Amino acid sequence: MKSPAWLAGYVESLDFPALTRYRSDCPVCAKKNTFSVSDDGLQRMWYCFHADCNVSGRTGITLTKDHASKLFEKQMTKQPDPVSTSFELPTTFVSLSRSIDAELYVKRVQSYDAYLAGRADIRYDFQRNRAVYLIKQGNKVVDAAGRSLDDRTPKWYRYGSSKCPFISGTDLRVACIVEDCASACSVSGVVTGVAILGTNLLPEHIETLRKFQQVYVALDKDATDKAIDMVRTLHSHVPTKLIILKTDLKNMKKDERDDFIRSYIDR
């Protein structure tokens, strides 16, 4: 939905401090607690994550003295996000090389190059028999997602409660949203792979994706509708395009996959 003209003024008038977030019922669609506003010290960005509404936008740059000094303070002190401190690495995580099955899995799903190159930190959880992809914000581990190496369910287990995406790569030019951690690793030689690890795009994901110059959505072919919805939602925050997959990324050979991704981003 397009933001009504009065919404920017409304968002500006909200009384909450710079560099924090605000959450409320949506002033446009009136759904409960779906309206999120973040203030980065320069601008306020709003977003309603109810699918029927998805109203979003940003205010003009309003660098008030108060905002500027708080932004400066934050840059100087670099306070960790509250979520960053709440995850402790389980003691059952050991080096990937301790399990042949885990290493074989990582090779099979095309994550091994990313692992060797340091674009992904992958461990073995001997208690749950899972190959575990560590989810980081900066250098800090905030969560982990583990793929079972036997028949146990769920196939993917989320260890923490962060809403952070799994990211493989550090290049802030092009991000590619993919289905899972393995696919994120598989594309990371060419672009930064981002796995949102769930079905829905959350405000936290949008915050992360906004930092890139260009975003592509490349979900498996049975999720094309979902991918189109995602492109629509993201489009008002960051330039976003759809990549249509014929084969799952992690089932392609390395050269085939890299060429395929490049054929999109070089257009």
Ligand SMILES: [Zn+2]
């Ligand atoms: Zn709404």
